[in-house]
Amino acid sequence: MCDFNxxxxxxxxxxxxxxxxxxxxxxPVVIDCFCDLDTQQVALVAIKVESLAxxxxxxxxxxxxxxxxxTHVMYGSGFETHAQSLNYLHQHYKVLGNSVAVFxxxxxxxxxxATLKSLHIAxxxxxxxxxxxxxxxxxxxxxxxxxMAIRKYNRAQLVSDAYYWQERIDGMAMSVLFxxxxxxxxxxxxxxxxxxxxxxxxxxxxxxxxxxDVDDAIVQTVTLWIEKLVRxxxxxxxxxLDFMVEKGRCYALEVNARPSASMQLYKNNLLTxxxxxxxxxxxxxxxxxxxxxxxKIIFATSECxxxxxxxxxEWALDIPEPGSLIHTGLPICSIIAAGENEQYVxxxxxxxxxxxxxxxx
Numbered sequence: 001m002c003d004f005n006x007x008x009x010x011x012x013x014x015x016x017x018x019x020x021x022x023x024x025x026x027x028p029v030v031i032d033c034f035c036d037l038d039t040q041q042v043a044l045v046a047i048k049v050e051s052l053a054x055x056x057x058x059x060x061x062x063x064x065x066x067x068x069x070x071t072h073v074m075y076g077s078g079f080e081t082h083a084q085s086l087n088y089l090h091q092h093y094k095v096l097g098n099s100v101a102v103f104x105x106x107x108x109x110x111x112x113x114a115t116l117k118s119l120h121i122a123x124x125x126x127x128x129x130x131x132x133x134x135x136x137x138x139x140x141x142x143x144x145x146x147x148m149a150i151r152k153y154n155r156a157q158l159v160s161d162a163y164y165w166q167e168r169i170d171g172m173a174m175s176v177l178f179x180x181x182x183x184x185x186x187x188x189x190x191x192x193x194x195x196x197x198x199x200x201x202x203x204x205x206x207x208x209x210x211x212x213d214v215d216d217a218i219v220q221t222v223t224l225w226i227e228k229l230v231r232x233x234x235x236x237x238x239x240x241l242d243f244m245v246e247k248g249r250c251y252a253l254e255v256n257a258r259p260s261a262s263m264q265l266y267k268n269n270l271l272t273x274x275x276x277x278x279x280x281x282x283x284x285x286x287x288x289x290x291x292x293x294x295x296k297i298i299f300a301t302s303e304c305x306x307x308x309x310x311x312x313x314e315w316a317l318d319i320p321e322p323g324s325l326i327h328t329g330l331p332i333c334s335i336i337a338a339g340e341n342e343q344y345v346x347x348x349x350x351x352x353x354x355x356x357x358x359x360x361x
Contacts, residue, residue, distance in 0.1 A: 004072040006044055011076025015039040015318050016264050020271035029068050031060045037319040052082040076259055080145045096278045098257045102234055106257050107143040109164050119228045123252045124167035131165055138166050147203040171246030176222055177262045179238050180230045181277045190214045191262050198329040207296035210265040212342050218250050238274040265293040293338040294345040298356050300326040310359055
């Protein structure tokens with residue numbers, strides 16, 4: 001596919017990208033915060049870091065360079081709060097992903113929502129000053145991912161300038177995955193998002209299901225939005241848009257300007273499409289998948305230690321090392337299921353979750 005090997009995957013969790021890279025015929029080396037067993041299985045080298053902060057990334061790269069010669073990098077989630085690290089990668093490697101300027105533009109919320117307004121893209125009301133009343137408002141981090149630190153607004157809580165307020169929309173949370181070369185754009189699929197409350201975080205991303213029933217008018221509206229967003233922000237590669245649907249209307253929430261978890265729900269290897277947008281400069285025109293599939297994260301409801309031995313099912317992902325201590329509210333592993341429709345997949349995910357919970361007792 002390309003003349004670079006190995007390829008560095010760096011993310012909060014690099015498992016998905018590493019597996020997709022290996023399936024595409026590449027040799028991944030990984031730097032991430034988990035170093036799960038299934039990441040180690042496909043990676044030439046896997047290095048665990050405390051965080052994606054610049055000092056931790058540079059230290060890991062120094063170790064990696066002793067045995068591997070890396071020229072190309074792909075990044076995943078986790079850089080929303082570590083722009084310095086992303087800038088370092090762009091300075092020292094060929095990055096197969098959106099530029100630092102494009103990526104951080106998604107985090108500059110005042111500019112982001114002003115751009116949406118100029119493009120006539122609907123979004124929930126936002127405020128960068130505390131509202132007079134707390135009813136109907138959420139507080140959200142300027143630079144966040146995975147729904148962490150999003151909560152219902154309480155005026156009694158102190159709020160720093162690292163947060164903003166957004167009107168709460170009581171509808172269905174959705175996302176759409178798309179790939180673009182900067183000119184052409186292909187919608188890969190829509191997804192129904194699943195969220196869970198963990199401690200003070202009211203809307204933590206827990207999973208998603210592909211190919212839900214979506215009204216044609218919503219599809220047309222969101223497709224037009226994406227075409228506008230690609231031009232306005234110079235997006236390239238795999239990206240996703242999160243949005244809400246309420247009473248037949250949709251409201252844009254945020255753009256994830258990097259590969260997202262929904263990629264793994266498609267039979268065709270979308271990582272190949274992503275890479276070709278940066279190497280060849282144009283879309284390859286892959287075939288879209290029509291199957292219904294689901295992905296779900298299993299969070300620890302109490303502190304637990306991964307006992308040995310555990311025979312993990314083949315559909316279990318992000319498998320922790322034996323002896324790992326998992327704190328309350330942190331992910332233990334994730335699961336994946338497929339079926340003929342959304343209800344079947346939801347039931348299959350619930351059944352598999354119960355199996356995992358039994359294994360961990």
